[in-house]
Ligand code: SF4
């Protein structure tokens with residue numbers, strides 16, 4: 001008799017426990033408009049999409065309105081990068097007062113091998129580079145992912161503080 | 168195996184064992200792990216895991232990289248505990264250099280660690296239910312995990328493989344809204360917890376699939392060097408946060424979750440309770456979140472003094488040990504990781520042999536293997 | 544009173560039209576072909592709706608939208624998938640048993656389609672109005688496993704083989720309790736013909752009239768038939784986390800598509816049978832009481848056309864099966880068999896006895 005009672009108890013317990021789960025999924029089913037968690041990505045790229053400001057999308061070298069950047073071609077970022085994603089190509093130029101100076105020629109960024117580890121930006125003493133939160137970076141050919149970050153004709157922004165320190 | 172193949176008598180039905188390769192591409196292995204299973208019908212007779220399909224040589228790579236750079240590689244070992252892996256490496260280096268990090272950095276590190284543990288356990292919960300055949304929990308797990316990942320994204324810039332915890336503190340300061348964000352998040356997560364119980368924990372089928380299945384005795388757990396929830400579900404007290412506290416865990420009030428059930432159900436309960444404990448830990452830190460420096464400045468090129476250094480932390484899967492042999496240069500002479508999944512993988516065979524093939528999947532999921540963590 | 548065009552009128556009209564242009568023998572043959580094609584088309588439309596429905600149900604229960612890219616609300620997703628399957632190459636593994644491998648999907652499909660014959664779609668609309676309709680369906684539905692076994696055996700793949708063997712064990716056992724709950728309904732109705740069973744529910748569905756045994760039998764039938772269709776939580780034959788895809792691991796292209804189609808056709812048939820036996824098929828919802836209010840209610844119910852009742856009930860039961868699938872974890876093979884032999888079978892036997900007592904004592908309404 002006891003075993004029969006246990007048998008019935010088990011069946012009832014099973015039904016109750018399963019019904020609880022069914023109720024949960026039914027609740028989702030009828031209130032999907034409220035509980036939906038997906039984003040309709042390509043449609044919401046200009047509206048509701050949320051990409052955090054700090055999101056590490058790609059390394060950029062910001063230029064100001066005079067087409068000047070802050071990179072002094074010190075190659076510290078190149079050394080800091082674990083994947084050799086950065087190539088700093090510098091050139092010697094002669095300034096007006098006749099001194100020789102190394103300036104940035106090409107800031108080559110290999111986005112295809114970058115792991116977005118932030119170490120280059122951390123290493124840069126001039127805060128010349130930063131991370132942009134762009135994320136639609138894919139292209140059809142990986143050779144197109146090699147960027148030159150400094151714009152043509154751009155030059156180093158003269159920092160008054162740096163000059164004062166030098167003098 | 169001691170039973171010799173017996174020649175069957177003509178009246179006897181001749182049966183034969185056969186070998187099934189589960190993986191390297193299989194939905195249940197959650198990665199490229201190959202398990203050679205010897206089956207007798209539905210019953211698993213023997214198991215032989217084959218590793219190395221995702222071996223990337225992280226240990227070897229670190230030998231050719233300065234210390235600072237090698238830390239970011241550790242995020243790729245157990246990608247579900249990326250913060251905690253980084254934490255382990257950073258701690259090892261800090262200990263070697265004798266650096267003390269600020270209180271704020273410690274608090275941020277622990278909050279990130281525990282949030283990471285939450286994400287990992289939530290993902291585990293979903294995939295465990297999926298291995299047992301229910302698909303919906305996977306999405307619920309991801310729903311809650313996503314909220315935490317948003318916090319990571321906002322503060323550390325990355326969602327999966329962050330390089331955030333570095334020697335000397337953390338890479339960047341957290342956002343000013345960090346404390347309120349996390350508090351809101353915890354409220355949300357706590358509100359969702361009853362759904363987990365409603366859908367899976369209380370489910371009759373799930374209970375019968377896990378209770379009494381996958382027995383791993385305390386002795387076996389110890390001799391296989393299991394750690395983390397797997398060992399704690401077998402009654403082994405092994406929480407590194409309790410036994411070898413680091414970065415201020417000793418000041419926090421939390422319980423080491425131990426269950427003596429030794430089966431899948433016990434492992435499930437340990438995971439679930441650990442999530443509660445993580446929430447509890449984070450709440451304590453948020454209540455008086457320290458101000459001050461987030462990072463102690465250290466030299467650009469780290470050179471460890473010659474010697475051997477070992478540091479262990481508790482990841483979401485168990486004990487991660489980092490063993491550094493330094494020769495005085497800026498690169499490690501040898502860096503060895505004692506990863507939890509590798510040792511826990513050993514528990515698959517003793518738990519599974521003699522059970523059905525479906526139990527193999529259930530055991531593998533509650534043992535919570537992350538394949539890149541096995542192979543490194 | 545709105546005069547509605549009954550299906551019987553349409554069939555009679557077609558019959559006389561055909562008779563006027565050809566001999567009775569040809570009429571018979573053409574009618575056979577016509578009815579077969581019609582049933583197939585209706586069923587395929589149902590399957591398309593079901594596949595779409597399954598995706599939407601799954602999506603909604605999993606907090607997402609389901610298909611919503613191809614066409615408005617994703618309604619053309621199924622069509623896009625069919626086109627994709629048709630364009631894919633159907634290849635067979637190198638060391639497979641080619642003949643069996645290629646026959647298996649077709650066989651499985653034929654068997655499920657055969658079960659359509661005695662189904663009563665609407666008043667007077669039955670392809671084969673035989674007095675052993677239900678018996679025929681039970682006989683046919685247990686043959687479906689042959690296609691699965693053939694597929695699993697001939698694929699020369701261990702996953703497929705395990706899946707097929709599981710399916711065999713499962714269908715053979717669950718036939719029993721499904722059969723016994725059918726017997727309960729048949730005993731209540733007192734006839735084996737589908738039309739007769741539906742007519743016997745004119746004053747109320749069996750699930751209402753038949754007291755507790757009918758409710759239990761209905762539940763058991765739904766559970767057992769879910770298992771017979773290899774649907775989750777009983778989808779051990781294709782348990783994707785264990786056997787990748789079970790018996791149809793090696794199938795590609797439209798051969799896989801046929802197995803997929805077959806699953807949905809089976810679901811449709813099973814739910815049609817459940818609704819025929821317990822929910823009165825195309826019969827409107829009537830209450831078996833003799834009050835004026837009830838008479839008015841019953842009359843109002845008659846205004847809803849029979850096809851709406853038929854498909855409404857069918858999709859209701861299908862919804863239940865989908866709801867189960869997207870909520871429950873999967874059983875293990877020994878638990879599956881334990882559930883059948885230790886729970887469903889004893890309960891349905893006791894239930895049948897109980898029903899017999901009720902019938903003999905005329906306790907049912
Ligand atoms: S983010 Fe990391 S990987 Fe990318 S360029 Fe900078 S240092 Fe290199």
Ligand code: SF4
Nearest residue numbers: 071072074075077124
């Ligand atoms: S970006 Fe910064 S670190 Fe890199 S070369 Fe320029 S100044 Fe130096």
